[in-house]
Every structure is written in C-alpha cells, then in structure tokens.
Amino acid sequence: MVPAYYLVIKMRESIIMKIHYGTALGAVALVAVHILMRLSQKYSDSLQYQNVLANYHFLPYALMLEVILVLLSVHGFNGLRVILLELKQGIVYERVINYGSIVAMIVLVAYGSRTILMAGMGIS
C-alpha cells in the first residue's frame, strides 16, 4: 500500500505543471474579482476597518479569499521550486527544495486561513 504523501512527493513533473497552470488561471479570475471589489468604492474607503471586516463577514467573499490563498500559495511556491531546481540539481538539494516548498505552502495557507476564519467569526 503506497502512502498518500508518497503520491504527492513522487508526482510527475508534467502533472505538477498542469496544476501550476490550472492554479494560475483560477487565480487570475479570482484576483480580478478581488481587485474589482476594492474598486467598487473609493479605494481609500474600501480599506477602512469596518469595510474590510465586513468583507470577511460576507461568507461567499471569505470563501473566495480562501480559494485565492490556496491557489496563489500552490502556484507561488511551486514557481519558486521550479526556479530553485533550475539553478542547482542533486538528490539531497532537490529533496530539500521539494519538501521545503510544500511546508512553506502549508504554513502560508494556515496563517492566511487563521486571519480569514478569525476575522469572519469576529474573534479579534
């Protein structure tokens, strides 16, 4: 029986690049909505404390922010992984970069999700 994490670590590069492109297209569409929300009112007004908090309290928008967070973290850290693997190769180096980028992704998603969840539930 192959453990689930093994499938993630041993994923073929062609599959990883499809995920990279998929996350890019998804992020472009959702980030456009995120920016348009800022421009739906005067930019400085949209950053007022109450307005920002209201965004987190609006469940569909909060869910969209969570999806953007996941898409951009996966895309960003996979991009960084690709750049670092282009610079240098080696069994240990590649393993460190592969695991490191997955850990960084998880940490960033966890930290961002904490903000979305706590602000959405009014815990601050």
Next chain:
Amino acid sequence: MTERLSNREGIKGMVNPTRYGLERVAYWMQRLSGLGLLAYLIGHIYETSTILNGKGAWNNMLSLTQTPGGHIVLVLVIGMCVFHTGNGIRLMISEGGKGVGKPGQPEYPYRASSLNSKQRLCIWVSIALAALAMMYGAGVLLGD
C-alpha cells in the same frame, strides 16, 4: 574539462539577456516578477492579519502602507502581475504546441522556429498591457 567548466556560468548565465534577445528578457522578467509577486503575497497576508489586533493596529499598518512609497510599490506589483499573467498565458499556449512553428532542417543562420514573430508580439503585448495597467493603477492610487 576546463572548457566545459568555463561554460558553466550559473546564475550569471541564466540572467544574461544579451545573448538570446527578447525571449531571454521575457524569461528572466517572468521569474523576477514571480518572485516579486510571491514576496508581495507573503507581505499582503501578514499585512491583512493585523486586522485581528483591532482597529488601532489596522490603522497603524495603513499608515505604513498607504503612503506614496507604498502606492509606488503597489503600482509595481500591478505591472508585475499583468506582465506575469500575459507572458504566462503565452508560455501555456506555447507548451501546448501552438504558435511555435514547425521543426525544420538546421540551416544557417540556425534560427529556431519557436522564437518567431508571434512569440515576440505576445511578449511586447504583455509589456504594453503591464504599462497600461500601471498607468491606470497609478491614477487610482496616487490620485485618490
């Protein structure tokens, strides 16, 4: 062996835009803009997390970021974002085999069919769109 080692330029060779023309410029701009956007994403997630510390902490953060300097950084982020998107879509389409031309006999002056005018046009369009978006962003942010 010595000659082989002298050909290993490392990062210097990767970022050198002079040897391969516009395509190499697009290559390292895609990477630099990607790194810039990742740095911004991390900063943005940290910045927005201050809302959990109350109105005072949020306004303190705004007083740091909503300044002319902060707005210039945002304008640069807009430019990087638009270029990275436009050039990224070009790369996706190219990887799908569209617009890269047909392989032919290697004849002097050995021009690669993949580095053609369509590709160059897409790169210039990405740069132009980024410039336009930066101008619009500067209008919104600095004119606010």
